[in-house]
Amino acid sequence: MTNSGTEKKRSLSVICSKGSFDMAYPGLILANAARMAGVDARLFFTFWGLDIVNKKKIDHLHLNLVGNPSAPIPAMIAGLPGVEALATAQMRKEMERLDIPPIREFVEMLDDAGADLYGCQMALDMFKLTKDDLVPQVKDVLTAMDFMDMSEGAQIIFI
Amino acid sequence: MTVAVQTDAEGYLANKDDWSEELANELAKELGIELSDDHWKVLNAARAIESESGASPGLRKVSKRSETPIKAIYKLFPDGPAKLIAKIAGIPKPKSCL
Numbered sequence: 001m002t003n004s005g006t007e008k009k010r011s012l013s014v015i016c017s018k019g020s021f022d023m024a025y026p027g028l029i030l031a032n033a034a035r036m037a038g039v040d041a042r043l044f045f046t047f048w049g050l051d052i053v054n055k056k057k058i059d060h061l062h063l064n065l066v067g068n069p070s071a072p073i074p075a076m077i078a079g080l081p082g083v084e085a086l087a088t089a090q091m092r093k094e095m096e097r098l099d100i101p102p103i104r105e106f107v108e109m110l111d112d113a114g115a116d117l118y119g120c121q122m123a124l125d126m127f128k129l130t131k132d133d134l135v136p137q138v139k140d141v142l143t144a145m146d147f148m149d150m151s152e153g154a155q156i157i158f159i
Numbered sequence: 160m161t162v163a164v165q166t167d168a169e170g171y172l173a174n175k176d177d178w179s180e181e182l183a184n185e186l187a188k189e190l191g192i193e194l195s196d197d198h199w200k201v202l203n204a205a206r207a208i209e210s211e212s213g214a215s216p217g218l219r220k221v222s223k224r225s226e227t228p229i230k231a232i233y234k235l236f237p238d239g240p241a242k243l244i245a246k247i248a249g250i251p252k253p254k255s256c257l
Contacts, residue, residue: 038239112230
């Protein structure tokens with residue numbers, strides 16, 4: 001409910017800095033929820049978060065089990081070869097049952113929903129990547145300062 | 160002009176039985192939307208899912224059921240489609256995150 005005509009529209013900036021399968025979803029889900037509710041949303045993918053929009057990696061993100069006290073299996077076993085892949089496959093199946101889209105489809109859905117996706121210039125340089133290595137839904141590559149300017153008045157979530 | 164019908168604090172219809180197609184048209188107008196056949200396809204899908212499952216659906220389910228792409232839904236109901244659809248269709252606030 002607005003009490004004056006000058007009130008600015010709500011807007012959300014999500015910074016995704018993690019590239020594991022389990023840490024990719026929260027940012028995507030929050031940005032999508034914002035768009036469904038009529039809130040402007042933009043996402044900034046930086047450091048490992050770039051993997052979420054990296055053409056070569058987007059379909060192959062893995063759960064993070066080692067060093068994760070919430071992991072459903074003991075750390076000693078979680079570190080064995082293939083265990084993370086197995087657990088990720090299992091989680092993918094469970095998500096499919098709940099009709100949660102895979103990450104590539106989710107990124108497309110966000111783009112369709114009018115959210116703006118950006119890659120971090122410094123992270124791209126660091127990983128020797130260019131914009132062409134990212135999925136086409138990524139609108140532009142920005143510096144952190146560009147993203148800050150864009151986020152004026154927005155609520156910011158760092159993941 | 161305000162439509163004389165009871166809503167909850169967030170603007171969702173308080174009594175499902177108050178809903179009618181005429182009311183939907185009025186509610187939509189108040190939200191700045193002129194309902195077309197494409198809008199109705201989406202609204203009917205949302206109402207059908209709600210009445211079958213008892214849960215107000217998120218956009219993904221509505222999109223699939225109405226065979227309307229997400230992008231098109233945002234064109235039909237700009238500015239918060241999940242909320243607008245539920246309000247106009249006379250169903251509660253969606254319980255889904257998708």
